[in-house]
Amino acid sequence: MKTLLLIDGSSYLYRAFHAMPDLRSPEGLPTGAIYGVVNMLRRLEKDVQFDYSACIFDAKGRTFRDDLYPEYKANRPSMPDDLRLQIAPVHQLVEALGWPLLAVEGVEADDVIGTLATVAEQQGFRVIVSTGDKDIAQLVTPNVTLVNTMTNETLDEAGVVEKFGVPPTQIIDYLTLIGDKVDNVPGVEKCGPKTAVKWLEAYGSLDGVIEHAAEVKGVVGDKLREALPRLPLSRELVTIKCDVDLKKELPQGLDDLEHRARDAATLADAFRTHGFRTWLKEAEQWLADSGVAPASANGEAAQAELFGGGGDDPVSPVPVKATVERDYRCVLTAAQLDELLTGLASAPVVSFDTETTSLDPFAARLVGMSFAWQEGLAYYLPLAHHYAGVPEQLNFDATLAVLKPWLEDANRPKLGQNLKYDRHVLANHGIELAGIVDDTLLQSYVIESHLTHNMDDLAERHLGETTISYEEICGKGAKQIGFAEVDIDTATRYSAEDADITLRLDHAMKPQLAGRLMDVYRDIELPASVVLYAMERTGVLIDRQRLAAQSHELGLKLVELEQQAYELAGQPFNLNSPKQLQEILFGKLGIDTKGVKKTPSGGYSTDEGVLEKLALDHPLPKLILQNRSLAKLKSTYTDKLPLQINPDTGRVHTTYSQAVAVTGRLASTDPNLQNIPVRTAEGRRVREAFIAPPGHQIVSADYSQIELRIMAHLSGDKGLLAAFQSGADIHRATAAEVFGVALDAVSADQRRAAKAINFGLIYGMSQYGLAAQLEIDNAQAKQFIDRYFMRYPGVAEYMQRTRDAAREQGYVETVFGRRLYLPEIRSSNGARRAGAERAAINAPMQGTAADLIKLAMIKVHAWLTEQGLKSRLIMQVHDELVLEVPDAELELIKRELPRLMAGAATLAVPLLAEVGAGDSWEAAH
């Protein structure tokens, strides 16, 4: 069977343009898209076996769709000049590489592809369409498959079903319902992929949906009925035309699509002009082989060869040992500063980094700054180094004043590694950094959240470069010196390298942020970092006196407990030492160790669960438990929090780590405000010290059962969806189903068991885990689980699907496309593998919840800003947002905050957020 390979040139042109760094030819013309498309073609040539081929582009001018619908593509921004300039060179290279090129006026590239695929299939060909455009999925048949060369994804019929939830034959109907924002094709408002799939499953086709439109309930139903008159037009717009007349272009039919010999001379000329050095060498070799003397190669070094190494798989790039010449310059004189400023003023985007006196963003003072806008060239501007014999530096205040306009200009694009930190540092000097367009920390996190993201590791992984580490120049531990004491030459080498490497990392990682990963990066992580900065900067007001009083009280109780414990033990010992306690309990007191859990290192555990059991027979363990919980409260919270109050602001400023939790959650440090006690009455008193200033209230809103709702959404289980739709108490509803009783006949124990099952599901439960949690035997736990899955079969299927997907692709995804890799999912070690499976089950739920609340934070922050309100977000605790609200805005916030949170995204289940307000965080619940 012969194979026809069709390439959607237009789709790749756009994608390459946006995915590639801003490459330039020696003459300064843009070449990124050219490089990307040629790279892709070369890879296809190498990887795919085919007999005939064509590369298809959109032609200039109007198409029949514009005539059908004047507003078609009206939302598209006009083509950037830098892209337009690359079209002709791409066409030239495509032909020189030997690919038949088609661009037919009056239709789009898709239509030509559809027509060729149809004709070829009729003539018994196998057809492979290489595209990045999802609309083309409608062309898939048993003989027509898609391949996305940028992500290495292939789609056959089963793949289309897996990806979209509908077979290729329903893709047109699916796209019609959803509509297309970019092309301005109206669909049904509020109808996204999930709803479209649901309807098509229920009614079989778009016509079926239209027929049954009257039956669809709720707001979406109304929106559907509103959309009805528009749908036939939308269907026409999204339908790829498969009968384009190609007689003029292909008089011989498919025989005109034979791959031709490459034109080495044209290629060599073009590669030289564009500055593609590696390919130029290759082309010159071809010329030499064919006996034609190569023209002399000159021109400056091009950068292109450094990215992707000329054909790496973007998912697992092999770093090419870079051979970038380094030119690192130190700025010490007015003339050098002028040179720097001139560069900054004209650079399209600048990599920026600060050097400081401290890692604590609120204590840090500037020591110097580095800048890079061209690979290999970077500037270090020392401002506050001080050591014996330090050369004279530019004046600190005057130089900052000169740089301030550039730093604060939102139209001067900047990128960096964890710029949230640099923003704080500059803010400490009265400068509001603006124009942040990229952050390599967040790029790396979105690409591979399970790996490390420090710059030294990133440079090694993505660039094959070994960088100077901070420890190498500052030492470590007690002997570590401040950056200000580092001599300026060394500092220049270190800091300029940081800016340079960051710039190169951005270039290396951008192409890996394809498709939905780019959306997570652009639409979630980058905007979320702005909100987090603001929250950290605002801080939280803490009632110091109240905590001091609590500390005192706790201290008295602890002394008392201590004395009682010594008496029971018959000797004094350190209650906080698990080792000493173990000796007392199992040695001196001779408590039976049978059935006592061991610690990983072999000793007998004295953790909460163990002590609780022992407390049934002995008085001491109970005392220890009380002591532990009070000691924890005192040492971690009531003693420590007051010490973390910033003397300048009188508030506590946490740092949110945006790139540590593999699932996409945030983490809070210094101090951790995400583990302030809440479960016990005594612990909750700490929250009484989280207060609002006079004239303000604390407002808190938390998502109700967010992870279970996400499970309902992801699994699509009818029973679970219905339970959430009904608004019933979900644990009670689960109990009623599992135990087969009426809702109002559910006992307290049954509800407790159901709650444990629900939580267990989120954590990838096993019968053993559930048995331990509920203190029942394994057989009984298994019975509960079996009954649950019997009642909610969709959930059981979803769990299995997730495990399978994790094993097959090595990662799982959130609703928004965030990826979590599970390196141990194929481990031969059963325990490790089981652990990875549990993580695989938990990650889409925990991760989607994290995505949702980030989206909510972005919305809330934007809304507060747009409305000019004085309320401020001050904390995020995974499913809860806390704000400080002036009394005048209280009612507005209490009304709108839960609405914004619930509207963060539309899932198959309603989202619900519950709000409260009070003088303290405790009172807000």
Add this chain to the structure above:
DNA sequence: CTGCTAGCATA
């Protein structure tokens, strides 16, 4: 002084 363990706070 540094790095590790056990234990425990949160969602």
Add this chain to the structure above:
DNA sequence: GTATGCTAGCAGA
């Protein structure tokens, strides 16, 4: 059973 961060104690520098 998932995901985190912090503290005290302790052993080995």
